[in-house]
Amino acid sequence: MSVLTDLIYGGSNAVASLTENAVKDAIAKYGEEQKVAMPDTAYFLPTIYAATGVKVGKLGDLSACIGVLKSLITNKEDLGEALNAGLATAVGAEIIEALKYVENAEPYAAESGIGFVPDPIIRSLGVPLVTGDIPGVAVVLGKAEDAADVVNIVKDYQSKGIMTFLIGDVIEQCTEGGVKVGLDFRVVPLGHDVTAVIHVVTVAIRAALIFGNVTPGDLQGLLAYTKERVPAFVNTFGALNEVVVSAGAGAIALGFPVVADVDLGENQVPGALESVTDHTMTVKKSLELRNIKIKVKELPIPVAFASAFEGEVIRKGDMQIEFSSHKQPTCEVVQTREDSEIEDHKITIVGNDLDQLDAGQTYALATFVEVAGAKMQSDFESVIERKIHAWFNYMEGVMHTGQRNQIRVRVNKEAFEKGLRLTHFAEVLYAMIMDEFDIVVDKCQITIITDTAKVQELLDNTAMPAYAARDQRLESLTDESVDVFYTCTLCQSFAPSHCCVVTPERLGLCGAVSWLDAKATKELTPAGPCQPISKEGCEDPVKGIYPDVNKTVKEATQGALSKVTLYSIMEDPMTSCGCFECICGIEPFSKGVIIANREYAGMTPLGMTFGELASMTGGGVQTPGFMGHGRHFIASKKFMSAEGGFERIVWMPKELKDDVAERLNKSAKEKYNIDNFCDMIADETIATDEETLMAFLTEKEHPVLGLEPIM
Numbered sequence: 001m002s003v004l005t006d007l008i009y010g011g012s013n014a015v016a017s018l019t020e021n022a023v024k025d026a027i028a029k030y031g032e033e034q035k036v037a038m039p040d041t042a043y044f045l046p047t048i049y050a051a052t053g054v055k056v057g058k059l060g061d062l063s064a065c066i067g068v069l070k071s072l073i074t075n076k077e078d079l080g081e082a083l084n085a086g087l088a089t090a091v092g093a094e095i096i097e098a099l100k101y102v103e104n105a106e107p108y109a110a111e112s113g114i115g116f117v118p119d120p121i122i123r124s125l126g127v128p129l130v131t132g133d134i135p136g137v138a139v140v141l142g143k144a145e146d147a148a149d150v151v152n153i154v155k156d157y158q159s160k161g162i163m164t165f166l167i168g169d170v171i172e173q174c175t176e177g178g179v180k181v182g183l184d185f186r187v188v189p190l191g192h193d194v195t196a197v198i199h200v201v202t203v204a205i206r207a208a209l210i211f212g213n214v215t216p217g218d219l220q221g222l223l224a225y226t227k228e229r230v231p232a233f234v235n236t237f238g239a240l241n242e243v244v245v246s247a248g249a250g251a252i253a254l255g256f257p258v259v260a261d262v263d264l265g266e267n268q269v270p271g272a273l274e275s276v277t278d279h280t281m282t283v284k285k286s287l288e289l290r291n292i293k294i295k296v297k298e299l300p301i302p303v304a305f306a307s308a309f310e311g312e313v314i315r316k317g318d319m320q321i322e323f324s325s326h327k328q329p330t331c332e333v334v335q336t337r338e339d340s341e342i343e344d345h346k347i348t349i350v351g352n353d354l355d356q357l358d359a360g361q362t363y364a365l366a367t368f369v370e371v372a373g374a375k376m377q378s379d380f381e382s383v384i385e386r387k388i389h390a391w392f393n394y395m396e397g398v399m400h401t402g403q404r405n406q407i408r409v410r411v412n413k414e415a416f417e418k419g420l421r422l423t424h425f426a427e428v429l430y431a432m433i434m435d436e437f438d439i440v441v442d443k444c445q446i447t448i449i450t451d452t453a454k455v456q457e458l459l460d461n462t463a464m465p466a467y468a469a470r471d472q473r474l475e476s477l478t479d480e481s482v483d484v485f486y487t488c489t490l491c492q493s494f495a496p497s498h499c500c501v502v503t504p505e506r507l508g509l510c511g512a513v514s515w516l517d518a519k520a521t522k523e524l525t526p527a528g529p530c531q532p533i534s535k536e537g538c539e540d541p542v543k544g545i546y547p548d549v550n551k552t553v554k555e556a557t558q559g560a561l562s563k564v565t566l567y568s569i570m571e572d573p574m575t576s577c578g579c580f581e582c583i584c585g586i587e588p589f590s591k592g593v594i595i596a597n598r599e600y601a602g603m604t605p606l607g608m609t610f611g612e613l614a615s616m617t618g619g620g621v622q623t624p625g626f627m628g629h630g631r632h633f634i635a636s637k638k639f640m641s642a643e644g645g646f647e648r649i650v651w652m653p654k655e656l657k658d659d660v661a662e663r664l665n666k667s668a669k670e671k672y673n674i675d676n677f678c679d680m681i682a683d684e685t686i687a688t689d690e691e692t693l694m695a696f697l698t699e700k701e702h703p704v705l706g707l708e709p710i711m
């Protein structure tokens with residue numbers, strides 16, 4: 001037998017007996033009926049569920065799983081068979097990790113790792129993965145001989161936007177080496193035991209269930225999905241023991257190549273298991289193996305610029321300077337100019353730059369971008385303007401929140417000391433606008449103002465009138481007032497049969513693609529994911545039935561879908577990929593619907609969490625009764641208009657309700673002549689069960705009580 005298969009089987013057999021004993025012990029201690037579950041997932045023990053269809057719910061269910069696990073370890077001298085034994089190790093690791101959650105509801109609370117990754121986080125990764133904002137997923141495991149090697153590699157991944165999961169001593173090596181870790185920084189420590197690697201494996205596996213509509217039990221479909229659609233790879237550090245090797249075999253079976261930093265000699269398997277002993281080559285080799293291409297952005301600034309820094313929070317104690325609308329005038333505005341009016345790449349700073357402002361203080365700030373271009377349209381101004389938020393945040397040491405005249409920008413001391421100044425802010429905007437909007441922007445000129453009086457002047461005379469005009473334009477943008485809708489098929493890389501139909505009143509379900517965004521995307525990438533749909537021959541304006549919607553959706557999904565009714569939750573409803581901001585489901589007692597948002601971790605009156613509700617739809621399949629959608633759609637007069645409209649909403653989490661209240665109350669007044677409609681909608685502080693909900697609706701005389709049942 002080869003050394004490699006020997007090692008794999010050795011590891012798999014060791015894990016199998018460990019698992020078997022652990023299950024026996026747990027049953028002896030807690031009994032067969034003891035509940036076993038991973039936190040905040042609708043997919044049970046995801047590896048077992050996806051591979052076999054078995055829904056593990058209690059300890060007693062695990063005995064059968066041990067049988068399956070053992071059957072995967074054939075000890076046959078064949079690499080394919082040995083890789084299956086690697087899958088057995090994955091199953092064993094999943095069981096061992098699940099038992100930790102039986103022992104303790106928060107087994108990772110005292111660890112420097114997060115353990116199991118909840119479903120909502122996976123859903124939130126959908127859009128950045130499809131846009132290439134997160135170009136790949138790295139699994140970094142073990143202990144580097146020289147900590148600096150792993151630190152440099154992980155920082156390199158971070159600067160490229162790669163999502164990196166850490167397992168083992170590399171966690172401390174990275175944190176002690178100054179790597180910023182946490183979900184927000186895209187470097188996620190999972191745990192120290194090798195078995196914690198399962199927590200990234202189940203991310204890939206749940207992606208197949210959430211987005212790919214892979215049927216639980218279809219092992220071949222699952223393996224094909226992870227191999228083709230999840231751009232993950234593994235880097236191991238330090239000597240490999242048999243358990244690590246067999247876990248690596250599991251990764252390879254899922255299609256994730258493994259790069260080890262020790263010399264494996266003839267045990268290497270080209271394309272699947274390779275040695276790279278020169279650490280300066282690890283990143284390059286890993287990306288090549290997965291064919292991940294990184295768009296390099298060489299910017300003339302003294303700090304790192306990467307999407308991984310988008311979530312960075314800067315506390316008061318760490319800040320050098322703050323610009324905030326709470327204390328000072330601020331604005332960000334993009335305006336279209338005639339070609340002759342502006343000078344390309346002209347950067348002007350009006351007022352003091354960062355080194356001339358007093359540390360720790362709050363100042364005024366205006367970011368004024370003027371663009372010109374033959375194909376520029378005023379509709380694209382807001383699309384560009386909204387990206388200022390992300391681009392400023394990508395600078396390491398800069399935090400940006402808000403938009404328009406309500407913003408806060410903080411620069412930390414570290415970035416300031418590295419030499420970051422406002423000119424660099426302008427350079428970032430210039431470079432990114434010319435990179436992403438080059439088709440419509442020929443010239444771009446940027447002015448950054450910190451002089452309070454001059455900021456106020458720009459705010460009053462230019463920015464506020466521009467916002468007002470834009471709001472008026474948005475207000476007038478209804479599904480009736482435009483000639484075309486757009487497809488969005490970006491998510492097809494994960495959900496191959498899904499297509500969003502984006503209209504002025506129904507934005508993409510991820511919340512990130514409005515009709516204006518789709519229009520700009522069509523202009524910027526003519527053959528791209530957003531294609532126009534004609535509205536001609538509308539068959540039913542209330543339900544939203546259009547012949548060309550059906551025809552286009554059919555083409556865009558290669559025939560997977562043939563009919564979509566835009567405003568119905570029951571009749572040919574729009575499909576979901578899985579990355580929706582909210583999910584709406586029918587609440588039969590009240591004849592209404594409830595909505596839960598991705599951030600809400602609690603229970604809904606349907607007896608299901610967001611994650612459980614969300615698992616009812618996804619993968620591009622039509623599921624009458626459930627609808628994934630963006631937050632913004634809730635106050636739309638088109639929301640479920642086929643079934644009577646948003647008047648049916650009976651429950652939302654408080655945070656979501658507060659967020660949409662102003663717009664929803666306004667729409668309710670206009671459409672139904674109801675005052676303060678949101679006061680009639682329950683939330684988790686009022687009811688999380690049907691009886692309490694019904695009592696509340698009755699007391700408030702919620703209009704849904706007078707409507708016909710939906711079904």
Ligand code: SF4
Pocket residue numbers: 127488489490491492499500502507508509510511512513577579
């Ligand atoms: Fe994905 Fe739809 Fe958002 Fe496009 S609009 S990115 S297809 S969820």
Ligand code: ZN
Pocket residue numbers: 126127491510577578579580
């Ligand atoms: Zn999506």
